[in-house]
Structures are given as C-alpha cells and as structure tokens.
Amino acid sequence: MVHPVPDFPRPDIKFRHVLDISQQPGGLALCKSLLQTHFAALASRVEVPLALIREAGKLPPPIVSVIKTHSHMLSSTPNDPKEKRIEIGRDVVPEGASVVVVDDVLATGETLCAVLQLLGEAGIGAENVSIMVVAEFPVHRGRELLRLRGFGRVNIQSLLVFGGA
Numbered sequence: 001m002v003h004p005v006p007d008f009p010r011p012d013i014k015f016r017h018v019l020d021i022s023q024q025p026g027g028l029a030l031c032k033s034l035l036q037t038h039f040a041a042l043a044s045r046v047e048v049p050l051a052l053i054r055e056a057g058k059l060p061p062p063i064v065s066v067i068k069t070h071s072h073m074l075s076s077t078p079n080d081p082k083e084k085r086i087e088i089g090r091d092v093v094p095e096g097a098s099v100v101v102v103d104d105v106l107a108t109g110e111t112l113c114a115v116l117q118l119l120g121e122a123g124i125g126a127e128n129v130s131i132m133v134v135a136e137f138p139v140h141r142g143r144e145l146l147r148l149r150g151f152g153r154v155n156i157q158s159l160l161v162f163g164g165a
C-alpha cells in the first residue's frame, strides 16, 4: 500500500509515500481501524475532542507556540527555514487530560519533541501523552532524540517500520 518513489525529494532517497495510504480506497479506514487496535480512545471513532497542532499563523489566538527544528529529509528547497513554530489553541486540551498524539511519520523525532514540548507548555505533562505514528524510519533515530530530550518514557507505537536503525 506504501509505494516507494526513487530519488525524491533528492537523489538517493527512496521516498515512501505514506500519506498516499489515505488516497487509496479503504486506506484511511484501514489506518483508523489499525490505530484503534492500539488505542481504544481515538478521537474520530469515539468522539473525544480532536485538538489540532498547526504551523504558526494558522490558528486564531489564544495559542501556545514553540519552535520546531524541521527534519532534514523532506526540506526540499535550500531556502526552507531551519526552524518553524508549531501552535495549539491554549485551552483546547484541559489540564491533566490524557492525550493521544497521531502523526503520519516518525523520522528524526524533531516534530514529536516539539509536540511534547508544546503540550507541556499547554499544561499536559509527557506522562499523560501516548504517541501513534503510521510509519517510522528508524534510520533517523527519532526514538533516540526523544530519549535525549527527556521523553524516553513516552509510549510510541508505529503501524509500519521501514528499514533498520
């Protein structure tokens, strides 16, 4: 279901088009049901609130915001800024709530570190967060970065793992 695209976005990279899963018939439903086997409380199935985390400038105030150093892999143009900000509405997740973070890819781990930091700023400790990704690329050592940044105890589950560490 995830087809490889050679030499994208740069020569010698075998890109795995993970998001294409959602463009294939039944793909999104398959993902949802696989994710649900890992986490009983997925927002779209059991109607717990969905909290969006977006790049800076896309959510109205009040927001909480942190810097995100972006992953080298998909920074396709040399002019891409080295860091961006990500944001969440300040009061969308009640303090002390349990949160399941869902993202498509875990590669370097910069994104998930920024997300955990952002949730921390919003009053949600890492002990109340679990993470689910569709695809993990261990070659980029994302879990190691999370450990180094103090998030080693956060539960991370991936549906697909491409290659070794």
Ligand SMILES: O=P(O)(O)OC[C@H]1O[C@H](OP(=O)(O)OP(=O)(O)O)[C@H](O)[C@@H]1O
Pocket (backbone or CB within 6 Å): 069, 070, 071, 072, 073, 074, 075, 103, 104, 105, 106, 107, 108, 109, 110, 111, 112, 140, 142
């Ligand atoms: O584990 P990481 O190395 O952070 O990569 C994973 C992130 O990269 C992609 O997003 P995007 O292309 O927006 O991220 P980028 O700008 O950081 O490359 C993807 O949707 C993940 O959120």
Ligand SMILES: Nc1ncnc2[nH]cnc12
Pocket (backbone or CB within 6 Å): 013, 014, 015, 016, 017, 018, 073, 105, 107, 137, 140
């Ligand atoms: N090979 C790859 N394909 C798609 N996304 C990625 N993120 C990091 N490595 C990747």
